[in-house]
Amino acid sequence: MHNSKPLKLIDSRISKQQKATHKLAVCVYPVIQVTDWTELVRFMEMWIAHGVTKFFFIIQSFSKEFDAMLRIYENDHRIDVERVHWGVLPTVSNISTDDDPNGNVNRGEQVLATNDCLLRARGQATYVATVDLDEVFVIRTKLNMLQTIDLFFGNASNAGAVIFRSAYATFNNEWKSATHPIQLDFNIHREVMLESVVWNVGQMSKLIVRPEMIKVADVHYVKTMEKQDATAVTLDPEIGKIYHLRLVRWMYAQPNTSSRNYELQKYVPIWMKQYKQRLRAEIRRLKMSKSTDALTLLNRTWPNRGALVMEELENCMFTMMADENTCPAHYKCTNNLQNIRKDEWLYAKNTWTVL
Numbered sequence: 001m002h003n004s005k006p007l008k009l010i011d012s013r014i015s016k017q018q019k020a021t022h023k024l025a026v027c028v029y030p031v032i033q034v035t036d037w038t039e040l041v042r043f044m045e046m047w048i049a050h051g052v053t054k055f056f057f058i059i060q061s062f063s064k065e066f067d068a069m070l071r072i073y074e075n076d077h078r079i080d081v082e083r084v085h086w087g088v089l090p091t092v093s094n095i096s097t098d099d100d101p102n103g104n105v106n107r108g109e110q111v112l113a114t115n116d117c118l119l120r121a122r123g124q125a126t127y128v129a130t131v132d133l134d135e136v137f138v139i140r141t142k143l144n145m146l147q148t149i150d151l152f153f154g155n156a157s158n159a160g161a162v163i164f165r166s167a168y169a170t171f172n173n174e175w176k177s178a179t180h181p182i183q184l185d186f187n188i189h190r191e192v193m194l195e196s197v198v199w200n201v202g203q204m205s206k207l208i209v210r211p212e213m214i215k216v217a218d219v220h221y222v223k224t225m226e227k228q229d230a231t232a233v234t235l236d237p238e239i240g241k242i243y244h245l246r247l248v249r250w251m252y253a254q255p256n257t258s259s260r261n262y263e264l265q266k267y268v269p270i271w272m273k274q275y276k277q278r279l280r281a282e283i284r285r286l287k288m289s290k291s292t293d294a295l296t297l298l299n300r301t302w303p304n305r306g307a308l309v310m311e312e313l314e315n316c317m318f319t320m321m322a323d324e325n326t327c328p329a330h331y332k333c334t335n336n337l338q339n340i341r342k343d344e345w346l347y348a349k350n351t352w353t354v355l
Helices: 037-049 064-074 110-121 145-155 268-288 306-323 330-336
Strands: 022-034 054-062 080-085 125-131 135-139 159-164 166-170 192-195 206-209 214-217 222-225 231-234 240-244 258-261
Touching: 022 110, 022 145, 022 306, 022 330, 037 064, 037 135, 037 268, 037 306, 054 064, 054 110, 064 080, 064 268, 080 110, 110 125, 110 214, 125 135, 135 145, 145 159, 159 214, 159 222, 159 240, 166 258, 206 214, 222 231, 306 330
Parallel strands: 022 054, 022 125, 054 080, 159 231, 166 240
Antiparallel strands: 125 206, 135 240, 159 206, 166 192, 192 258, 214 222
């Protein structure tokens, strides 16, 4: 007789009477070997200003400083930040590098993680954006984000997704030298160099969806809707666009097409106001509580190695891709990183059931 093991299921079915508790939520792609807490700040303040009140963070491996910044947002009672533990595959302790299955998992299986998150979001949020930390969504009209997506979904009752196209941009990232969160000044985003190339749907595009209408989503487009007559609407880049602000130079960059762009200026004051209020509230909370966390705003300095670690990871990935004989998985780079020790990584809980 075989031993049985229970599985904890999440019921994603919703009734017609059920009302979503959040208007707009965000699914963040798997957080794998992420150390940069400054990028997290811009990401969170941008989406909070856009009206997001629910964040799903699919987490696997990250540094103590990224964890510390995420906790600051978790302490804000006005938003709901949920950590979805996306642990590495369990193995025996003495497994060889060649036999370790995690070396064959690319980017934490983004597609699987995306669909897992969209199922979790059903019944919780009316709309869900599936995004990366280095993307800034820009609405280029007088409407705000919620008004824009309300308009497009309202004009097409059978629309299950609104697709935003993306353009690569660079900026003078002075934040990489910051040694404490209080030093971050959003004015560095007032001017960016934006490429004129706007990538087509299915390349660097991202989605805002009605989760209950999506059967299978990919990273950059919807594969299958729940109903055959459901559609995806592509937003005109003149109305809304993604600015792709990577920590390190992109391999597909076309700098000869870049020009100065100032459209993020309109967001800077609200991002800055929100962030300053958040820091003040967190400092008050820390002074009133007996926090045992190793890294908080009361610490004088914070590690800031995000750009350095990302550069190392990027070079490691390029080397694997050039070899063409191995899966380019971040996991394989862990032992070779110089700017963070292997034992410094924090890992998600193991949620796998081994049969």
